[in-house]
Amino acid sequence: MRKPLLITSLGLVAALALAGCSTDTDAPSGDDETAWPESITISLVPSVEGEDLAEALDPLTAYLSENLGIDVKGVVANDYAATVEALGADQSQVIITDAGSLYNAIERYDAKLVLRDVRFGATSYAAIAVTNNPDKYCADEPALSNYAASGIQLSYCNGIEEAGADAKGVGPAGLDALAKVSGANVALQAATSPAGYQYPVVAMREAGIDTDADIKQIPVEGNNNAILAVYNGDAEVGFAYWDARTTVTSEAPDIAEKVVAFAYTDMIPNGGVAVSSSLPADLVKKLSELMDGYADSSEEAATVMFDLVGLSDWTNKTADEEITRYGEILAEFSN
Incomplete structure (x- = not known):
């Protein structure tokens, strides 16, 4: 800020x-x-x-x-x-x-x-939906793509990125999977956060989820903590900017294995x-x-x-x- x-x-x-x-x-x-x-x-x-x-x-x-x-x-x-x-x-x-x-x-x-x-190089960015339960949210096997800004590989599913290529981070993509979030613990940031709250909440609502009744909101502060909440199992799904998983690689070196991105919201300008x-x-x-x-x-x-x-x-x-x-x-x- x-x-x-x-x-x-x-x-x-x-x-x-x-x-x-x-x-x-x-x-x-x-x-x-x-x-x-x-x-x-x-x-x-x-x-x-x-x-x-x-x-x-x-x-x-x-x-x-x-x-x-x-x-x-x-x-x-x-x-x-x-x-x-x-x-x-x-x-x-x-x-x-x-x-x-x-x-x-x-x-x-x-x-x-x-x-x-x-x-x-970008005029906009997507919020990512990430999970520690790919069997539930991924229609295909998670695959690794290169996050060029950091030179590391991260896991994606639902065809939102091409396996083995540089990740693009372009949404919307994979949002149908958000219909499966009902009953889950979901890590959300402050209500003023476009990537951590606003765009994800709208996307869930458009997928038919009542974000007040159908999920348990897990409040977190900051994109890194949204990712860590999923990594640590405190939440099944979390939202952050693309690709905030790079911010936690020091404390979570196996982030690509344990936290998979399965959807992108509309682009945030x-x-x-x-x-x-x-x-x-x-x-x-x-x-x-x-x-x-x-x-x-x-x-x-x-x-x-x-x-x-x-x-x-x-x-x-x-x-x-x-x-x-x-x-x-x-x-x-x-x-």
Whole structure:
């Protein structure tokens, strides 16, 4: 989890207001002849500590300012919801935020999704269902596939991975097997966890399971503990991000033998970048291209990007439907 930083939600709006955003400028205009603003403000929640904010933000905003020919300011939000409210109040025109906040910005303020976060080559990830009872949940014999990120082999069944090949981690897959979970002890994480609770609960419900009455929920904290609960026999089934089994190999070196992945949920989206509908289309296009190319612009940029927001890249392949699905699932847990 990222730590709350310098500015509260109210303080954020006040600080952003100081930045201003005038539209009286002779900067380039788009096809609709809308003038570019003299400045724009980016709101984000960095991964770094407060005293490093200027150092972390300056390279990105300087890069954008130089290449756009307008002043690009960066302002820190203390949480993701604050980025949405800042955009809605036109105190920021660009937000770098999580998937839920992207959905809210689009639905509430007509924001445009322009980029998705890339972490280790992926813009989304599945939650895995794992078990210590493959005879019950696997329609075929578990087989080993290579988890390339860690260079280890892990066991999968129900055809969710190809035996002997690199695992892909692409869902949904094997979800019919969740209909068999009735009566089982199931390790679930906090209700705010997409991979450890929300997507798995929705998947079980769609498989016909009453998650309040048909299973015994075993509360755990963290993906590693969800896996260990299954490994240790405290739960028959558990859920975590793909593939959290790699986090417990030191204490469970035989994890591939004892804990088998038998299903993947729908893909859970990374966050990304959204822009205000008030920005000229040609400015949005240029801004998106620059941000998409930032990580490749220099070794320093790649380091800054990882340190700033924990990313390896951005991509213009936004997969909007994944964000929409995420919003639908969030709505089921809004109360």
